[in-house]
Amino acid sequence: MIAIKNILLLNNFEEPQKCKKSDILIENNLITKICNAGDLKIPEGATIIDGTKKAIMPGLINTHTHIPMTIFRGVADDLPLMDWLGNHIWPLEAKLDEEIIHAGTMLGCMEMIKTGTVAFNDMYFFTDSIIKAVESVNMRCTLSYGLIDLCDEEKRESEMNSQKDVLNSLEKAHNKNELINAAVGPHAPYTCSAELLQHAHDLAKEHNVPMNIHMNETEDEIKQIKEKTGLRPFEFLNSLGVFDDINVVAAHCVHVSENEMKILKDKNIYVSHNPLSNLKLGSGIAPIPTYLKNNINVTLGTDGCASNNNLNLFESIKACATIHKGVQQDSTVVKVSEVLNMATKNASKALNYNSGEIKEGMWADLVILDLKNPTLIPNKNIVSHLAYSFNGVVETVIINGKIVLEDGKMTTMDEDKVYEKAEEAYLNLVN
Ligand SMILES: C[C@H]1O[C@@H](n2cnc3c(N)ncnc32)[C@H](O)[C@@H]1O
Numbered sequence: 135m136i137a138i139k140n141i142l143l144l145n146n147f148e149e150p151q152k153c154k155k156s157d158i159l160i161e162n163n164l165i166t167k168i169c170n171a172g173d174l175k176i177p178e179g180a181t182i183i184d185g186t187k188k189a190i191m192p193g194l195i196n197t198h199t200h201i202p203m204t205i206f207r208g209v210a211d212d213l214p215l216m217d218w219l220g221n222h223i224w225p226l227e228a229k230l231d232e233e234i235i236h237a238g239t240m241l242g243c244m245e246m247i248k249t250g251t252v253a254f255n256d257m258y259f260f261t262d263s264i265i266k267a268v269e270s271v272n273m274r275c276t277l278s279y280g281l282i283d284l285c286d287e288e289k290r291e292s293e294m295n296s297q298k299d300v301l302n303s304l305e306k307a308h309n310k311n312e313l314i315n316a317a318v319g320p321h322a323p324y325t326c327s328a329e330l331l332q333h334a335h336d337l338a339k340e341h342n343v344p345m346n347i348h349m350n351e352t353e354d355e356i357k358q359i360k361e362k363t364g365l366r367p368f369e370f371l372n373s374l375g376v377f378d379d380i381n382v383v384a385a386h387c388v389h390v391s392e393n394e395m396k397i398l399k400d401k402n403i404y405v406s407h408n409p410l411s412n413l414k415l416g417s418g419i420a421p422i423p424t425y426l427k428n429n430i431n432v433t434l435g436t437d438g439c440a441s442n443n444n445l446n447l448f449e450s451i452k453a454c455a456t457i458h459k460g461v462q463q464d465s466t467v468v469k470v471s472e473v474l475n476m477a478t479k480n481a482s483k484a485l486n487y488n489s490g491e492i493k494e495g496m497w498a499d500l501v502i503l504d505l506k507n508p509t510l511i512p513n514k515n516i517v518s519h520l521a522y523s524f525n526g527v528v529e530t531v532i533i534n535g536k537i538v539l540e541d542g543k544m545t546t547m548d549e550d551k552v553y554e555k556a557e558e559a560y561l562n563l564v565n
């Protein structure tokens with residue numbers, strides 16, 4: 135049990151003036167009581183957190199990551215997507231092993247938690263090793279294995295087998311630990327055959343899990359699909375039934391035609407907007423204001439650390455809240471509340487979570503900020519600061535009712551050991 139006393143509750147991004155000092159009770163993994171500051175009867179045995187000069191917000195949810203890629207930080211800068219992937223990232227990924235993956239995941243989880251992220255939606259390889267790390271950290275995640283067959287029949291067969299094993303592992307892990315969730319992750323239309331895409335869809339439907347896929351990141355890949363199929367990527371996948379009756383989280387969606395926009399809307403597809411990765415790889419800028427106007431669900435992601443190069447979602451929040459104003463030459467588009475909802479409430483919906491807001495009955499996935507932080511002063515318009523000024527350094531993080539970061543220190547890992555293992559993993563990767 136955790137009782138948080140006298141804390142500024144940031145639970146209303148639309149009407150920040152209504153955010154007020156409150157007491158909160160957490161029992162097991164849930165928020166069970168929220169009341170006016172001073173009104174909570176503290177149960178015996180509760181851990182008490184004094185919230186004076188502090189604020190509490192829903193933990194952020196990062197909807198597009200390749201978490202073990204923290205080890206790739208800085209290895210291949212300033213290249214376009216296809217060159218970056220084909221000539222730099224994939225050759226290095228051929229050298230991955232369980233230890234590198236574990237080390238990268240631990241470092242990634244630490245970075246996310248220290249910058250206010252409580253959950254992430256990932257696509258990568260060596261899923262068992264990721265599960266092991268995430269379980270030890272006590273972080274929430276949705277994990278998918280990145281399916282790639284490059285239209286090779288033999289490879290397809292082996293990918294389908296791997297996928298079966300990974301889903302089994304994930305379902306076993308979920309039964310043991312509810313923080314671990316499964317998804318299927320066909321990498322992209324340009325790396326997967328139609329058969330593999332359909333197979334992934336059928337599995338997602340059968341197992342009732344989301345699909346995680348890269349869509350329309352660059353003009354190049356769209357041209358490639360158009361030449362091959364006569365259709366644009368969303369049109370092609372829609373014709374295969376890939377979006378039917380499942381939750382799809384489509385990363386990037388930078389270049390989308392009007393007809394594709396209609397598919398996004400009709401199929402209720404969740405966009406994971408990764409503004410910093412799209413800028414760094416020179417891919418372009420997604421038409422977020424148009425998505426919002428069309429009531430398309432937008433969420434936020436960082437992408438992996440080889441294309442961002444960090445996992446601080448507050449940076450993506452600021453990028454999202456500013457870039458589109460510049461592009462449109464209209465400072466009224468993408469409002470503070472809209473961008474904060476992308477990183478919390480919308481993401482929770484995309485991943486079928488019970489979080490993203492601070493309400494009784496919801497998961498206790500919460501972040502506490504020390505208001506004595508230069509980027510949060512004056513302490514008046516904190517909700518605005520979350521979008522525009524906060525440096526992302528948070529004080530305390532609670533995930534599923536458990537304190538994982540306390541006064542800036544991880545409670546579930548030895549930080550120095552994580553740094554050491556990450557350095558070792560880097561050397562093993564590049565040498
Ligand atoms: C799961 C697979 O996705 C790759 N990957 C990482 N970042 C991107 C991106 N922006 N676009 C496409 N693929 C990416 C990883 O390097 C891995 O090969």
Ligand SMILES: [Zn+2]
Nearest residue numbers: 348385437438
């Ligand atoms: Zn990606």
